[in-house]
Amino acid sequence: MSDQIIRQLWDFRQSEIPEKLLELKVSQAAVEARLAAAAERFLTIEPVSDGIRRGDIAALELSEGGETRRVQINVGLGFAGDALEERLLGLCAGAEIPAEGWSAPGRIVSVKRRMVPAMTDELAGRLGLEGVSTVEAFRTYLQDQEARRVQRGKTQALCEVVTKAVLEHSDFADVGEDNDGYRRLYRGTVAQLDAMGGSREENLAKMLRLTDQSGEACWEALRAQCADMVRRAALGQALASQDGTAFTQEDVLRQYRDAGMEPPDEDGLAAGCMNLYIQYFQQKVADYYSGRFHTVLVP
Amino acid sequence: MDRHYTYTPEGVCASEICFDIVDGILHNVKFTGGCRGNTQGVALLAEGMRAEDVVKRLKGVDCHGGFSCPDQLAKAITACLAESRA
Numbered sequence: 584m585s586d587q588i589i590r591q592l593w594d595f596r597q598s599e600i601p602e603k604l605l606e607l608k609v610s611q612a613a614v615e616a617r618l619a620a621a622a623e624r625f626l627t628i629e630p631v632s633d634g635i636r637r638g639d640i641a642a643l644e645l646s647e648g649g650e651t652r653r654v655q656i657n658v659g660l661g662f663a664g665d666a667l668e669e670r671l672l673g674l675c676a677g678a679e680i681p682a683e684g685w686s687a688p689g690r691i692v693s694v695k696r697r698m699v700p701a702m703t704d705e706l707a708g709r710l711g712l713e714g715v716s717t718v719e720a721f722r723t724y725l726q727d728q729e730a731r732r733v734q735r736g737k738t739q740a741l742c743e744v745v746t747k748a749v750l751e752h753s754d755f756a757d758v759g760e761d762n763d764g765y766r767r768l769y770r771g772t773v774a775q776l777d778a779m780g781g782s783r784e785e786n787l788a789k790m791l792r793l794t795d796q797s798g799e800a801c802w803e804a805l806r807a808q809c810a811d812m813v814r815r816a817a818l819g820q821a822l823a824s825q826d827g828t829a830f831t832q833e834d835v836l837r838q839y840r841d842a843g844m845e846p847p848d849e850d851g852l853a854a855g856c857m858n859l860y861i862q863y864f865q866q867k868v869a870d871y872y873s874g875r876f877h878t879v880l881v882p
Numbered sequence: 883m884d885r886h887y888t889y890t891p892e893g894v895c896a897s898e899i900c901f902d903i904v905d906g907i908l909h910n911v912k913f914t915g916g917c918r919g920n921t922q923g924v925a926l927l928a929e930g931m932r933a934e935d936v937v938k939r940l941k942g943v944d945c946h947g948g949f950s951c952p953d954q955l956a957k958a959i960t961a962c963l964a965e966s967r968a
Binding site: 623624625626627628629640642655656657660662695697 | 884885886888900902904905907909910929930
């Protein structure tokens with residue numbers, strides 16, 4: 584990939600991680616809401632004799648011009664007109680609907696309601712989830728799922744903290760024009776800027792989200808970004824080398840082919856290769872810390 | 883027969899589709915996952931329609947690789963109606 588630029592690699596496992604980053608807050612309310620939502624899978628639709636509520640399905644017969652037409656309304660959505668639906672609330676099956684401006688006269692033929700059962704061990708077992716045969720096991724399953732979701736987000740932040748620490752404590756050779764990876768990144772970015780049309784500096788300021796959009800500040804930021812990416816890729820390359828792994832431009836080409844995308848030029852492939860090493864480093868960090876997260880239940 | 887139905891679609895971004903059919907009319911269509919706006923739009927347009935008419939309209943809609951969320955809704959309704967007749 585790039586020239587060897589690390590003189591001494593600092594062990595990422597020495598990073599000081601803020602305790603909060605390893606804390607996975609799981610909302611019990613969110614878990615209970617998901618548990619109740621899962622029970623909806625087993626809901627039944629039953630005729631009821633009491634007054635119509637929002638969410639009920641009401642079948643009406645309306646008489647217009649000597650003809651009777653039947654309509655079915657999901658009460659509360661407003662699709663049949665708010666005035667009619669408001670008027671239906673509280674009326675029972677068999678009730679007459681007086682003619683008013685918003686409706687022909689008619690009667691309520693039937694009222695049906697969605698009946699959501701409470702989650703039981705039997706229903707939890709019917710969800711078909713491996714190892715889940717009770718409500719408590721399902722609750723634990725949902726908590727784990729939620730914790731994993733939170734962990735995915737925290738892992739990104741954790742990788743960044745660790746990467747910054749390793750960049751700070753490792754010893755690098757200077758990264759600049761004489762580095763092949765740096766040159767390719769810089770050249771590839773300039774080609775992208777030109778392809779965008781307009782001012783290179785303005786495009787660069789947008790691309791790097793710079794507040795100082797003066798020409799020299801933009802180019803300085805690009806040089807710093809290219810050097811940073813080369814250093815980050817070098818971290819992954821060093822760990823991959825320790826593991827006897829290496830990435831080539833062929834790996835990048837395969838990714839493009841698998842995605843059905845047109846492959847980039849040589850500079851783009853080199854950047855793609857660097858990205859593979861950056862991802863490798865992040866994966867090593869994520870794997871190392873995956874068992875160090877702990878779940879905290881909050882109301 | 884009135885029933886609530888849950889279907890696991892294939893080849894699309896949505897991971898689950900559920901709905902009610904009451905006396906042959908479709909209600910409360912809900913997609914889990916998928917393009918939020920598009921699936922909500924499909925669900926609202928299908929509300930209160932005859933289930934068989936929804937199948938006629940949405941069957942064969944393609945998003946990618948011959949699959950789409952609307953087409954999967956059509957398949958789900960077809961499966962539900964077939965099970966109800968059995």
